[in-house]
Amino acid sequence: MREVELAIIGGGSAGLSAAVSAYDAGVRDIVILEKGPFLGGILNQCIHNGFGLTEFKEELTGPEFAARFIAQAKERNIEYHLNSAVSSLTKDKVLSYMNPEEGAVQIKAKAVVMAAGCYERSAGAIAIPGDRPAGILTAGQAQKFLNEQGYMVGKRVFILGSGDIGLIMARRMTLEGAKVLGVAELCAWSNGLNRNMVQCLYDYDIPLYLSHTVSRCEGKGRLERVIISEVDERKQPIPGTEKVFDCDTLVLSIGLLPNNDLLNNLGIPQGRSRGSEVNEKFETSIPGIFSAGNVLHVHDLVDNVVEEARVAGKAAAEYILGTSEEVENDITVVPGNMIGYVVPAKVSSKGDDKVSVKFRVREPSKNVYIVYELNGKQIKKVFKPVIIPSEMEIQALPKSLFNGESGTLTVSLIKKEEVK
Amino acid sequence: MRELICICCPRGCRLTVDDDLNVTGNFCPRGVAYGKSEVTNPTRVVTSTVRIEGSDLAMCPVKTSEPIKKGNIFKCMEEINKIHLVAPVHIGDVIIHNVCGEEGIDVIATRNMEKL
Numbered sequence: 001m002r003e004v005e006l007a008i009i010g011g012g013s014a015g016l017s018a019a020v021s022a023y024d025a026g027v028r029d030i031v032i033l034e035k036g037p038f039l040g041g042i043l044n045q046c047i048h049n050g051f052g053l054t055e056f057k058e059e060l061t062g063p064e065f066a067a068r069f070i071a072q073a074k075e076r077n078i079e080y081h082l083n084s085a086v087s088s089l090t091k092d093k094v095l096s097y098m099n100p101e102e103g104a105v106q107i108k109a110k111a112v113v114m115a116a117g118c119y120e121r122s123a124g125a126i127a128i129p130g131d132r133p134a135g136i137l138t139a140g141q142a143q144k145f146l147n148e149q150g151y152m153v154g155k156r157v158f159i160l161g162s163g164d165i166g167l168i169m170a171r172r173m174t175l176e177g178a179k180v181l182g183v184a185e186l187c188a189w190s191n192g193l194n195r196n197m198v199q200c201l202y203d204y205d206i207p208l209y210l211s212h213t214v215s216r217c218e219g220k221g222r223l224e225r226v227i228i229s230e231v232d233e234r235k236q237p238i239p240g241t242e243k244v245f246d247c248d249t250l251v252l253s254i255g256l257l258p259n260n261d262l263l264n265n266l267g268i269p270q271g272r273s274r275g276s277e278v279n280e281k282f283e284t285s286i287p288g289i290f291s292a293g294n295v296l297h298v299h300d301l302v303d304n305v306v307e308e309a310r311v312a313g314k315a316a317a318e319y320i321l322g323t324s325e326e327v328e329n330d331i332t333v334v335p336g337n338m339i340g341y342v343v344p345a346k347v348s349s350k351g352d353d354k355v356s357v358k359f360r361v362r363e364p365s366k367n368v369y370i371v372y373e374l375n376g377k378q379i380k381k382v383f384k385p386v387i388i389p390s391e392m393e394i395q396a397l398p399k400s401l402f403n404g405e406s407g408t409l410t411v412s413l414i415k416k417e418e419v420k
Numbered sequence: 421m422r423e424l425i426c427i428c429c430p431r432g433c434r435l436t437v438d439d440d441l442n443v444t445g446n447f448c449p450r451g452v453a454y455g456k457s458e459v460t461n462p463t464r465v466v467t468s469t470v471r472i473e474g475s476d477l478a479m480c481p482v483k484t485s486e487p488i489k490k491g492n493i494f495k496c497m498e499e500i501n502k503i504h505l506v507a508p509v510h511i512g513d514v515i516i517h518n519v520c521g522e523e524g525i526d527v528i529a530t531r532n533m534e535k536l
Contacts, residue, residue, distance in 0.1 A: 037476070047481035047530065048467050053429045061467055063481050063531035067511055147469055150478040175468060175497050194425040194432030199464060203490070386434075 005029035005320045007095050007109035009086050009262065012041020014115035014293025016069040017306035021313030022113075023076045027320050031107065032073070032080035033097050039073070039080060040066030041117055042140070043302065045147045048168050050195070054303035065302060086116075089262045091286055111316040114263055114276070114284075114291040115309060118256040118298055126254060130216040135223035139165035139253040143172070152176055154249025158226050159183040160214045164300070164390075166253020167192040171200035173251075180204070181245045184212040184228045186235055189364045191390050193300060213237060217250060226250055256298045263291060272341035273297035279329045279346040280355045281315035282308065290316050297343050297358070300392050304358075327351070331374070331402065336412030338362050340389065347409070349402040357395045359411055364388045367416045372397065375407040381419060424458055426451045463487035466496045467530070470515060475507035475533040482515050485526045492520040500527060507535040 005027050008015045011034030019030050038044055043051070046062030053059055056068065073080065084099040093109045120138040128136075135154060137145075143165065145151040157178050159166045162185040170180045183201065188211045190197055201208055215229040215237040225246045229237035258275040268284045269277045275296035276284045282292045292312035293305045318324035329346035342359040357372075365387050372380040372395075379401045387393070402409075426433040428450040435445045435455045443455035457463060465487050469479035488496055496519055503515055509529045516527040 044531070047469060047483075049465050049483060050429065059429070059465075061481060061483055061530040064511055067532060147481060148477045148479055150469065150471065175466070175493070194434075195427040195429070198425045199427045203464070391432075 001094070002105075002107045003109075004031050004107055005110045006031070006113065006316055007093070007107060007111075008032045008113045008115055009089070009095070010034060010041065010115035010117055010293075010295070011036075011039040011080055011082070012115065012117050012293070013043055013066065013069060013302050013305045014117070014295070014309040014312075015041070015113070016066075016073050017309035018113040018115055018290075018292060018313030018316065019078050020069065020072045020076065021310040022317040022320075023078060025314045025317035025321075027317045030078050031109075032078060033084045033086050033095070034080060034082050035085035035116075037082055039070045039082070045140070045143045046168075047147050048172070051302050054301070055306055062302075069306070086262060089266065089289075091266055093288060110320045111288040112290065113309070113312055113316050114260070114289065114295055115293050115312075116259045116262070116295045118258050118294040120252070121255040121257055123252055126252075128214055128217050130227075131219050131223075133217070133219035133221055133223045135219065135248050136217065136250045137252070139163070139169045139251050142169050142249075142251050146172060146176065152178065153251070154178060154247070156181060156245075156247040157249040157251060158214070158228075158245050158247045159251045159253060161185065161253035161255070162187075162190045162192045162197075162208060163253040163255065164192045164196050166251060167196040167200040169251055169253070170206050171204060174204045174206070178249075180206050181247055182207045182209055182228075184209045184214060186213045186231060187211070187363075189388065193390055209243075214250065215242065223248055223250055256294065258295045258297070260291070260295050263289065269345075271297075271343065271345055272335060273343060275343070277345035278343065280344050280348065281324075282312035282344070283315060283319070288316075288319050297341060297392075300390065304392065304394070328406075330406030331409050332407075333357065333409045333411065335359065336371075336373070336410040338365065338413035339411050342411050349399065349404055349406050351399050354396040354398050357397055357411065359393050360389050360391075361387050361393070361413055362389060365413060365415075369414050369416060369419045370395065371412050371414050371419065372401075373410045373412065374402060374405060376410075381414075383416070387413070422459055424455060426454050428454050462490040464490055464493060466493055466500075466527075468497060468500050470500055470503045470505055472505040472507055472509060472533055474535050475509075476536055477533070480505055480509050480533045481530045482527050483530050484519060485528050486522075486524070488520060488522050488525055492522065495520050496527070505529075505533075507533050509533045 043062035043066035051065040216227040230241035292309040327348040340360040472480040513529040
């Protein structure tokens with residue numbers, strides 16, 4: 001069996017960044033396994049702009065951002081295989097993959113970076129009542145058809161879910177001549193970035209129906225209409241609030257799920273983000289198996305993905321080269337009041353550096369403090385006039401705050417008036 | 421006075437622009453420029469795709485090199501939709517010069533499309 005030092009699962013933004021970072025830290029024997037026909041992953045179909053403001057200090061489109069990382073990997077002659085889906089991974093880091101050139105292959109790696117991104121929640125997952133005609137597809141599918149293959153997916157379109165890809169597709173299909181009738185969002189708030197609300201919906205007068213869902217699809221062969229209803233506080237449709245939209249297409253933008261089966265199958269504990277639990281070096285409970293990017297937790301910004309993967313790639317290199325220091329990850333980080341999830345799950349109390357804590361709140365809040373407590377003692381608080389679930393929070397905590405103490409670090413959201 | 425959401429980057433700062441074009445609520449200087457332009461002459465970068473022959477995909481993504489006038493967006497799409505490319509095309513290649521007659525603003529390719 002071929003042996004390599006580092007195997008990277010996924011050749012998108014996270015995989016490329018981890019590979020480049022590991023190379024620059026001294027590892028040469030790297031293999032990237034990409035299931036699609038191109039490097040760059042989902043960025044290739046995200047033709048809109050807004051990528052790279054932190055990483056490159058300029059505003060790029062998705063394919064442009066991808067091209068820069070592809071170039072960095074190619075300059076370093078990092079080996080990659082396309083059309084190569086990894087079908088299994090063992091605790092001993094044996095990977096099985098398959099592609100048209102090599103057939104079925106097994107390789108054994110000293111370290112693995114999981115960077116397989118996420119997939120879209122589909123129509124089946126939410127079981128919309130009614131017919132099952134053609135014309136119901138996810139926002140990412142619509143994006144791929146339109147932006148890479150040049151197929152218009154519909155003429156009269158309704159969108160369920162106000163996630164960013166849904167909003168971006170609302171604009172994109174409008175520009176290509178479709179009539180986008182509206183966007184229904186189950187929550188009482190938008191789940192997209194503010195800038196996308198403005199430049200994708202407001203600019204084109206596309207109505208947003210908050211606290212609404214599609215309660216029925218109707219059509220023989222092709223979708224003919226959707227019926228939307230207002231929902232109550234338990235998110236159940238309220239009878240008598242139905243609105244009918246005649247449309248041929250329903251685009252779903254109802255969430256992304258980490259594509260993390262390979263690590264889940266190894267019994268690595270899962271966090272509330274549905275990615276694996278990792279420490280501050282993005283290493284899982286199995287030494288030498290790392291995870292970064294959207295497979296760990298869904299990011300808003302690719303700039304944050306490549307930064308996270310850079311840390312994971314460097315840590316993987318240190319593991320391979322034997323230069324990583326033995327540290328005990330003696331602090332468990334847990335989400336407290338109103339916090340959806342926190343990454344990483346484990347950190348070390350030792351060291352004089354900073355640890356980057358990332359999390360999302362469960363619902364929009366105003367005039368709150370984010371409070372960090374170690375074993376019940378407040379060690380830091382940060383005031384936020386506005387905080388929303390669609391924007392990931394990132395806080396660098398200096399380890400000096402831990403004072404060498406191990407235990408449980410809780411991140412909570414507390415109303416201004418309740419904070420001591 | 422107008423309240424705006426800055427669209428310069430995904431941060432989405434909540435801006436206030438007063439009658440004398442003073443901008444507050446911005447995180448970076450781009451917010452000041454956006455706030456002023458949005459109340460006087462709103463502009464947008466347009467991104468789209470054009471047909472391409474001879475490469476591994478049917479479409480080549482493109483963008484305007486600078487933001488164009490908001491009122492020109494659909495006219496820009498009409499110009500973009502008339503174009504057919506032949507591979508190879510590289511990032512930054514100019515597809516349309518002075519789009520919609522806006523001096524110095526081009527439509528450029530945003531993906532390397534190699535010849536098969």
